[in-house]
Amino acid sequence: MREADSQRKAVVELEKATLAFGDRTLWSDLDLIIESGQFVAVLGANGAGKTSLLKVLLGEQSLNSGTVRIAGSPVRRGSDVVGYVPQRVGIDSGVMVKARDVVRMGLDGHRWGLPVQFGAKRRAMRRTIDEMLAAVGATAFADAPVSMLSGGELQRIRIAEALACDPDLLICDEPLAALDLRHQQEVAALIDRRRREHDTAVIFVTHEINPILPYVDQVLYLAGGRFRLGPPDEVMTSASLSALYDAPVDVISAHGRLVVVAANDMTAGLPQSLDDHAAHSGDGALHGLHDHGHHDPADRSAWRR
Numbered sequence: 039m040r041e042a043d044s045q046r047k048a049v050v051e052l053e054k055a056t057l058a059f060g061d062r063t064l065w066s067d068l069d070l071i072i073e074s075g076q077f078v079a080v081l082g083a084n085g086a087g088k089t090s091l092l093k094v095l096l097g098e099q100s101l102n103s104g105t106v107r108i109a110g111s112p113v114r115r116g117s118d119v120v121g122y123v124p125q126r127v128g129i130d131s132g133v134m135v136k137a138r139d140v141v142r143m144g145l146d147g148h149r150w151g152l153p154v155q156f157g158a159k160r161r162a163m164r165r166t167i168d169e170m171l172a173a174v175g176a177t178a179f180a181d182a183p184v185s186m187l188s189g190g191e192l193q194r195i196r197i198a199e200a201l202a203c204d205p206d207l208l209i210c211d212e213p214l215a216a217l218d219l220r221h222q223q224e225v226a227a228l229i230d231r232r233r234r235e236h237d238t239a240v241i242f243v244t245h246e247i248n249p250i251l252p253y254v255d256q257v258l259y260l261a262g263g264r265f266r267l268g269p270p271d272e273v274m275t276s277a278s279l280s281a282l283y284d285a286p287v288d289v290i291s292a293h294g295r296l297v298v299v300a301a302n303d304m305t306a307g308l309p310q311s312l313d314d315h316a317a318h319s320g321d322g323a324l325h326g327l328h329d330h331g332h333h334d335p336a337d338r339s340a341w342r343r
C-alpha cells in the first residue's frame with residue numbers, strides 16, 4: 039500500500055458504461071474507477087473504442103447507458119480538472135508561435151488570445167509557464183517556434199500545455215506515437231513523475247505498452263465489444279487474452295519483455311481483427327511488453343477493487 043492510499047479519491051468513475059454506434063457495441067457494462075495518482079493503460083486493436091472512451095471522459099461523446107463522473111461531477115467539455123494530450127503530434131499554428139505560448143494557452147483552458155497581463159500578474163504567469171517548461175525539460179527550447187521543434191520536443195510542450203492547469207486527470211491519446219525509443223521512455227517517465235508528485239490520475243491509450251509498463255497500475259484491454267481490466271500481470275496473460283479474443287493468443291516473455299502473439303489464421307470470425315495489432319509490431323506480435331523487473335505487484339495490488 040502506498041502511504042497516501044487513505045487520501046485517494048476517485049477521479050474517474052464509469053459505471054455500467056456502454057458505448058455503441060448503430061448495432062456495433064464498442065464496450066458494455068464497463069465499470070472503471072481511476073483514483074488519484076493511478077496510471078491506467080488502454081489497449082486494443084484499431085477501432086476497438088479506445089479514443090471513443092477518451093471522448094466520453096472529455097465530454098465529447100455520450101454513453102448509450104451507464105454513468106460517467108470526473109472528480110465527482112458529471113463530465114463537461116473544457117473542464118479544467120482534465121488535461122488532454124491529443125493523438126496528433128503537430129500543432130496547427132503559425133510558424134512564429136513559441137513553445138511557451140502553447141503552454142500559456144493551457145493555462146487559459148486551451149484558448150488563444152489571453153488578455154494582456156501587466157505587472158505582478160504578468161510576472162506570475164511567466165513564472166508558472168517557466169515552471170511548467172522546466173518540469174517537462176523544455177526550458178532550452180521555450181522560446182523556439184513550435185514549427186522548429188522535433189516530435190519529442192513538441193510532445194513535451196503538449197504535455198506541459200495539458201498539465202498547465204494542474205488537472206486531476208491527464209488523458210493521453212497515444213502520446214508516444216512517432217517518438218523514438220529514447221523519447222518514448224523520457225516522456226513516459228515524465229508523466230509518471232507528474233502523477234507521483236501531483237497525484238494526477240492518468241489514462242493512457244497506447245499501442246506500444248513497453249515504455250509505460252513499469253508505471254501501469256491497471257490495463258483496460260478492449261476487443262470486440264468486450265474488455266479485460268486489471269493489473270498487467272493478470273490481464274496480459276495467454277489465458278486472459280485468449281478468453282478475451284475467444285481464440286488462441288500467446289503472451290511470451292522474451293529478453294525481459296512480454297510479446298503478445300496470435301496465429302496468422304486466427305483472425306477469421308474474431309470480433310476485431312488481430313491483424314491490426316500485428317501491423318504495429320510488424321511480425322505478428324500484438325504488443326511488445328514488459329519488463330517484470332520494474333514491477334512492484336504489492337504496490338499495484340493497492341488498486342485492485
Ligand SMILES: Nc1ncnc2c1ncn2[C@@H]1O[C@H](COP(=O)(O)OP(=O)(O)OP(=O)(O)O)[C@@H](O)[C@H]1O
Nearest residue numbers: 059060064082083084085086087088089090091243
Ligand atoms: N461518431 C461516430 N459515429 C459512428 N462510428 C464511430 C463514431 N466515432 C467512432 N466510431 C467508430 O467506432 C470505432 C472505434 O473508434 P475509436 O476511434 O474509438 O477506435 P480506437 O480504438 O481509438 O482505434 P485506433 O487504434 O485506430 O485509434 C471505429 O470503428 C470508428 O469508426
